[in-house]
Amino acid sequence: MTANATHAGKEAGTAPLRVALFSGNYNYVMDGPVRALNKLVAHLETRGHDVLVFAPTVKKAAFQHSGELVSVPSLALPGSRSEYRLGLGVHGQVRRRLERFAPTLIHISAPDYIGFTALKFAIAQKIPAVASFHTRFDTYPRYYGARWLEPRLTRYMRWFYNQCEHVYPPSQSMADELAAENIGRELRLWTRGVDREVFTPSRRDPDWRRSLGFEPDDVVVVFVGRLVLEKGIDLFADAVVKAQASHPTIKALIVGDGPERDRFAARLPGAVFVGYQQDGALGRAYASGDIFFNPSITETFGNVTLEAMACGLPSIVAAASGSKSLITDGDTGLLRSPDISANGGADGFAEALAALAGDAKTRKAMGARAARTAENYSWTTILDALIRDYRDAIANYTPR
Numbered sequence: 001m002t003a004n005a006t007h008a009g010k011e012a013g014t015a016p017l018r019v020a021l022f023s024g025n026y027n028y029v030m031d032g033p034v035r036a037l038n039k040l041v042a043h044l045e046t047r048g049h050d051v052l053v054f055a056p057t058v059k060k061a062a063f064q065h066s067g068e069l070v071s072v073p074s075l076a077l078p079g080s081r082s083e084y085r086l087g088l089g090v091h092g093q094v095r096r097r098l099e100r101f102a103p104t105l106i107h108i109s110a111p112d113y114i115g116f117t118a119l120k121f122a123i124a125q126k127i128p129a130v131a132s133f134h135t136r137f138d139t140y141p142r143y144y145g146a147r148w149l150e151p152r153l154t155r156y157m158r159w160f161y162n163q164c165e166h167v168y169p170p171s172q173s174m175a176d177e178l179a180a181e182n183i184g185r186e187l188r189l190w191t192r193g194v195d196r197e198v199f200t201p202s203r204r205d206p207d208w209r210r211s212l213g214f215e216p217d218d219v220v221v222v223f224v225g226r227l228v229l230e231k232g233i234d235l236f237a238d239a240v241v242k243a244q245a246s247h248p249t250i251k252a253l254i255v256g257d258g259p260e261r262d263r264f265a266a267r268l269p270g271a272v273f274v275g276y277q278q279d280g281a282l283g284r285a286y287a288s289g290d291i292f293f294n295p296s297i298t299e300t301f302g303n304v305t306l307e308a309m310a311c312g313l314p315s316i317v318a319a320a321s322g323s324k325s326l327i328t329d330g331d332t333g334l335l336r337s338p339d340i341s342a343n344g345g346a347d348g349f350a351e352a353l354a355a356l357a358g359d360a361k362t363r364k365a366m367g368a369r370a371a372r373t374a375e376n377y378s379w380t381t382i383l384d385a386l387i388r389d390y391r392d393a394i395a396n397y398t399p400r
Contacts, residue, residue, distance in 0.1 A: 017391075019104070023110065024084070024085065025084060026069060027055070027063060027069065028061055029226075033134035045066070047384075047387065052097075054118070070094060074087045089117035105129075109131070111156065111160040111161070130166040133168060134300055136297070141153070168190035190386050219290045222291065232295035243354045247357040254268075287312065291313060292316070305327065306377060309326065310375075312367040316349060
């Protein structure tokens with residue numbers, strides 16, 4: 001189980017696949033997993049394969065999705081996460097549409113109820129099922145005062161993924177964690193790519209940066225992602241405020257939106273919030289910063305970290321799954337303890353921020369090495385490798 005982001009080669013000319021993809025979110029909230037799934041569907045179609053996506057939908061999608069999408073009936077999640085939907089599973093018309101499609105492979109992107117019913121369908125119909133691993137859902141309870149739930153979720157995830165032919169974690173560090181916890185019978189990497197035309201140091205825009213109120217000597221620390229607790233926003237705010245005590249030129253640039261925006265803003269006075277950005281505007285936001293800071297421990301890969309690297313930023317990240325497969329400590333960024341329960345848990349991140357804020361030469365050198373490292377991540381190569389894994393899952397499938 002090792003990443004091979006530079007291996008080249010095209011898929012052999014064999015019969016087209018028929019892939020049914022199941023996701024709890026495909027086009028109504030943009031995030032890292034959704035980007036990867038849409039890239040995958042577009043690539044499959046480019047390679048001549050048939051794909052049908054099953055996911056909840058809303059009246060106004062966040063973006064134009066790839067491929068054909070079958071709407072799964074759903075309910076909004078209660079409370080502050082109402083932007084996400086709970087799919088009501090593969091039943092009725094949805095199941096009949098799936099049966100007419102007659103998939104040769106079922107790909108499940110989350111162990112939610114949609115995923116559960118898709119897996120049961122695959123087992124009953126003797127169709128190989130594979131699963132991509134996008135998020136450590138079992139770590140979410142610790143951000144909401146419910147750590148007692150975490151081992152129960154882990155046990156369910158172990159049962160779920162062990163029913164699949166392959167499980168595709170996006171990083172070697174995540175694969176190592178899953179193997180240690182006996183999650184997934186056969187783990188194969190599905191890493192991520194980055195669009196080098198969108199994410200590049202050349203997107204840096206001093207005029208845009210100045211228009212936001214930043215001075216030329218300010219050290220702009222960038223956060224990119226959904227503004228939700230599990231992204232580590234409290235830790236980000238605490239670390240930045242502590243680092244500012246010794247380095248007042250540190251300023252925060254927050255890219256993204258979400259239900260915890262007001263909470264985040266209240267804890268981080270003086271931060272600049274620019275909301276959700278995409279395409280070239282997102283690349284500009286990264287490249288116009290000086291340090292990328294991602295304290296989240298829920299990432300299984302860290303698309304945002306790879307995008308920041310491609311834009312020439314050194315990264316300060318939690319030494320947790322995903323990030324530690326991308327960032328080499330002291331070379332392309334700094335890794336710090338992800339223990340969010342420790343007293344003064346932000347101290348290590350604050351120290352790292354202060355160290356880089358006071359050393360422009362090191363920031364520049366780390367950023368240049370990060371950009372060179374990001375060049376190894378080609379979407380085409382990575383997605384062709386996943387198609388080969390699909391074929392292996394089909395060829396070696398034995399109904400249980």
